[in-house]
Amino acid sequence: MAGPRFIRDYEPPLPRDYDRRVPIVRDYDREDSMSDGFEELGPRSLLPNPRRLKYAVDGEVPEILYTLNHISQSRRFLGRLRSSKPFENVTTYEIKDDETDEGGELAKKPVFEIVTNVCIEGRSLDNNRHIVHPRRANPNMDRPITAAFDNVDYRSDGYYTEEEQYYDPPGTPQVEVPLMVIYSDHLLNALRAVIRYYPNINLNGRSVQISAPYRVLYHHRYELSEYRDNQPVEHSVEYAETTARHIDVLLKFLGENFKDEIAKEEECHKLETPTATFDYFWLLLKPGQVIYAKKYDIWMPLVISSVSIGTRLHGSQDNYRLSCWSLESNGAKVGRFMESVIVTPWPGEQAISSLSVIPAAFWKEDLENQGGLPMREKMIEEGKLYWELLKRPTYMEYDGLLVNSGSGSRLPGGATGFMNGRVICDASGFDKFFESSPDWDGRRYPQPHRRRVTQGIPNKDFLPQNLPRCGCTACGEDRSRENDGPFVGFEDLDPLCDTPPDNELFYIVLSKTIPGFILGTRRWGNLHVANLSPVKPDKEAFKYLVLDDDIKMTVRALIGQYTTGVDGQVAPWGNDFIRNKGEGRIFLLHGAPGVGKTCTAECIAELTNRPLISLTSGDLSVDSFRVESNLNYFLELGQRYGALVLLDEADVYLERRRAKNISRNGLVSVFLRALEYYRGVLFLTTNRVRSFDTAFLSRIHVALHYKNLGDEERERIWTHNFDRLDRDSRGKIRVAIAAREFVWSSQEVRALKWNGREIRNAMQTALALAESDSNEEGLQTITIGEKHIRAVVKMSKGFKDYIKSVVPLDSDDVDYDGDGDDETFNE
Template sequence: MGIEDLVSAESIDSVDDSDSDLSQRTSDRRRLNDKKRKYEEACKHFRYRGGLTYIANDLWTKYRRYAIDTPIYVGARNPPGAAAGSEEAQPNSADGSATEKTETRPFRIRLMSEPLHSEMQDIMGLKALNYDHVAPFRAIIPYEQKFRARLKALEEQFAELAGNHPEALMVTLTRPWLPLELAYHTEIATDYFGTLTVASDTTYGYIDLTRILLDGFRALVFLLDNDLADLVRTYHQAQQGVVESIEFHQLWYLFWPGQEIVTAEPDYQVLRVLSVSGGRMSVVPRKNESSRTTVSNLLINCFHFDYDGQFVRPVLRMLSIVLYPGERPVTALEVFPLQYLESSERLRILHRGQRFSELARGTHRRYKGLNMTTHEFRKLEEVRVRNFLPNTHRLTTRALKIDGDVIIDFEMAFRSQSQGICPPEFNRTIQLIDEDEAETNDPASGISYDGEEFRARAYLEFIGETTLLEPCHLRFMEKDHLFLLPARVFGYVLLSRRWYPLSIDLVTEVHTIEEGDYDAFDDLVLPKRHRNIIRALVKTHARAKPSMEADPLDADPLDLPVRRDFDIVRGKGKGLIILLHGAPGVGKTSTAECVAAHTGRPLFPITCGDLGGTTAQEVEQNLEKFFDMAMKWGCVLLLDEADVFLGERIQGNLQQNSLVSVFLRVLEYYSGVLILTTNRVGQFDEAATSRIHCALYYPPFSKKRALEVWQKNVDRLKRTNEASNVPLRFNEKKIMKFAEKQWDAGSRWNGRQIKNAFQTAAALADWDHLKKPRDEESTPELRVKHFEAVVETSNHFESYLTAVRKSDRERARTNLLRKGRCGPESTRL
């Protein structure tokens, strides 16, 4: 039934109704004529092709109620097809530039055929399929194959009917036909109140309904094959993982719930998709936007894993891809599916996850390189979408060079609340993110383009099937967990006493000294018995307390020494406190460093500055913090210049006395290994000396020991040359002869001064070599003259200091700080 039929029917009705008022009939006639005029006006803008009715997108809403006798009403920027009465245009080619495809691709469609809509709804398994859809038609494209299958079945079904009923009107009809009573809401077929004006009790036979449904699916498949062909192709390529380049408007098909995706910077981070939204043109002007055609960013709601110190938990992220022109290679996107990453990189990410699992349990490792910074996490930062997600990374903006031992410990890192360390927000609610209403609803026309049921179903299917969103212990992680772990761990740098986010790739194993390996302990020039005493004490105490990495189930009780408790009060006196005292530069600090390395324990050096000092309460808090960390990690705790807090208490000095008392009390209950060093042992408080388990005296060097230190430095230089591309030539005999001559001349360098002399002399040798012509192929040579230059400057400085304040030995003896020598060796146990 067309517009002319409707006008004629209403005219007949008005003539037959003799009781109708003349003015009412006139009003009805005027209204009907107005409809006809608008219909004729709309027809001027309609274009027809493949059973579809096209119109310019900006006129789509205005004339949507006048599209009749068509199963699908299509709006595009440049609508294809022909005007009414002209020869129908040929279908577009699926090829063409991205710009051409965007210009001709439909922006929105309306399903006009009720039978078609109902059948599509059943095929898709939805409770309520929208009549109106906008690009990229994400609720339609995924079912393209099922629509084709249904069309094929209808073609076969109708062919059989046509064979049996060749004279039927629906068989002989050469164009698509859709009766108004089976069409979606149109202006033509309703009165002023929206009531259907055509007969609603019309019954259609099986042949009629089959033909109507067939015309609808023919039009739908024509739309898919021509106007939406590039979207269909992209969808199938995305499912197969073979997309090479892609337009922004097609990105929605590249991502789906449950898929593994990867960000490119700072290092590859794998995430799992929860839902996808945005990436579409608005149907109404957005807030604060003047253009109707504003395109939103594609938003990917996803998650990865992180460790909270006890369990691995999901951390929500919202990633964004901004509109870009033309096509872009998939791997050039800020985020793309993991399957497009090279297999070698995927394997590396998997191994990195395994490393994370090992490190996160709490480990002592080495780290060499820069720490990670805020800028490196920018790609993983949440997109600020309507203030939905807060900032969860307060990382340092400075990249610092780190080269030393670190402790990986997430629980302690989060507890520290240090600047640069912020626990991820593990407890955020997982939910389907609402879409922008500017893309889904047109309040003025009352049209809804929301495909929420389709999007929600995919989201809920993944949420219902996966177990990845549940907390998981490090031991029970599977491959799917390992991929999603971050590229960083939180580590405590023992040398700087600060927490940093560290790159897993720069974390290395700590060298364990095996039998026959080079041991720096052997390079120390120590008094007799010192080496064995301190090594035995630390080794046995450390073995009695398993390391932070040890599994208590694997421990052999017969392999551990017995821990004997001699204290009356339980919990006291379980620590090992060793005092190393003597002149500066004789090996006290080096002893502590070598002992830690030899026993495989981390060395935790702290200074008086780390403990504060303004109030006793502050010192106590800092002491307990460092002692707790050292005990948990099994560290050898080193406190240099301990006389500051263990000095003799003096009547009237309340602050100093409080600090000493606090230090002594905390020492009483410390159960770890603590090494104290001082060159002012004469100032120690009497109570402090009683708490020391072992005190080792380091006397000033004799000639024999001084020459031993020179020889150790020469040997170390030999080892350095073996590993260097530019070895430093030298004459060992001449250097040792110079060392003996220097001693006889009255120079009394300590171990640190001898080491510094080697470093300075080597620098002078390198400088002399650099000044030579470049054509000479030789290596630097360390000569005696370089040491003589160092001696000259050193003697001048020492002479000046002696003239000002006497020598260090005299001042130490005068101030009762220490005695020059107290016997060949001094050890108090």
């Protein structure tokens, strides 16, 4: 006869004569399968009734009672056998009819009972079957703010999980998972006093059922031992002695159950490189403890809520399914959000630090990659930064990989990849603006026709607000400790007005990613807070700007009042548009390409420590409806962030209206209306100011003309480029004296009449050539020599000669040709 095998999720058909009005409670080997009485384990007619139950064995009621029940395929009760010792092989025992032992009295009960049900008939000749477990829908489930990047409906939907059930050959007895039924009030009160957080475990009953392998009890062995020796002063001597004795009975049972396996497993945990086996990994997965699991390729801290384990064919274990939670903003408040983590089986022993889920106590420190901080301190620091970033839009520097939280190739707008530049962290703004962004409506990425529905999101558990305490009458009279639990203040916090709890765990499990607006690409991205740092504005940039002194003085005087005083905190422009109609500042910068128009706006942004939103026709489109929508979108962001808005190549939209061109007239009208009510600083750059519609000229506050560069200005630009290159590289890059003299005195260089952008490009090309030579020679210092500058001059001269030979200069191009995206020195 085959040995015993545990089967869970077993649902044989009911007998034909069964009264369906009688409630049925079936156990699925979950630790939440508790009831208020033993009779609720199954149909009342199939399992023993406490009113008729006799607990004695050989005239005595043992402290631990072992009960073996035989049932039919229809779960009809066939017989019972009791013992004061464990059954060696539950499938080999025969039970006679007179051993059902249905009489007796209830005066005395064991501390707990171990109940094993055996279906002695085995399964029928039917094939293996599929069992489908429906899950209750929760369509109004709240979602974390970053879930929008994944284009999902974040909800615990009404989905179904299908499991294939396997059985031994027909006629083989089927052994169900043993149940521990705790009757002792003393032991139950002790458990209530030590279990701080174990969702789905209900200890409020006359008896409590716990399925093997009794994980909740193993997780609290040491707490029970401590409680046994340090009971509340309210306990009488007799009550304390009984409690201690019942705890000893339980601890002895746990020590003998899986004795060798658990002892060996715990020895593995104490090795220099701790290891674990899959079968007993649950010993380290105690609810309430912090684990690290990878999400978006980032190790994220999570709090375990519950653990479920499946069983496959021949008793092998299936995946661990961990229900966990962390804290994140939903755009308005911070709250808990549940997620499911799957741990797949592994063979033998594996280093715990190499697993996909790592308990915090076994995290292997890597200070070099953790910013010199232990992981716990790093998580706390990042959590505190996240909390501060939720209070207001914050201007920050970002250097690292963007969090790739999108759902695949059809992203609705979340930027990915490496990014080095300025961002504005803004969770509440993201909630408002993301789905109205140009990215979302299909300009850059097509919007999916329907959202993907998440599955497997666990329902949120109950978070205890009080510390556990004994449930006896004496201890129940003490109401002095209320709201003293470790999770007080973790739910529904408004960063603007609520004070976070004085608890490091709160910051540890706060989200480590936050939505932010990326200024360089004008897109939203999911930012890893570890890659954020305060903005360090380049106050020297304006000094290096090569402009006419009168222009620099005028710009500085007009813009000085807009300087912000606090680093990182944005200062939004006023929002009373109608009363303050036309009170913004609109600068028109016009001149030839490469004379410093765009660079002026960038330097002013550095000088005032304000964000710069630089727009082109690619951001706004050319359709009048789309232009109006997109322009208002970016101007609203500029208003919210107190940013300087730069519209490059403005002549595309501000060209003179004509009677026969209705589409062009619509574009001009859109811009006129937008500029009229914008209260902020707006820069317009153009190469063709003479084509502007006259209606715009009356709305421009300051118009600055940039003259063509002369040899003296070019020499200053070269000098500034050399100085900045040396400063920014911290001496790793140097420019040879011969190279400096060549660009200052060479007629070849002067004949090219390079503008500011061309000088910058020439410097970058010469640097690339010098870097290649240094790598070949194995040198640590890169030296830009005369030969590198000469090579660039030769290439540029050849290209310009070719252009002149094939593209005659048109008379219409005499007035400012080219684009306006220019700079006067190397960035």
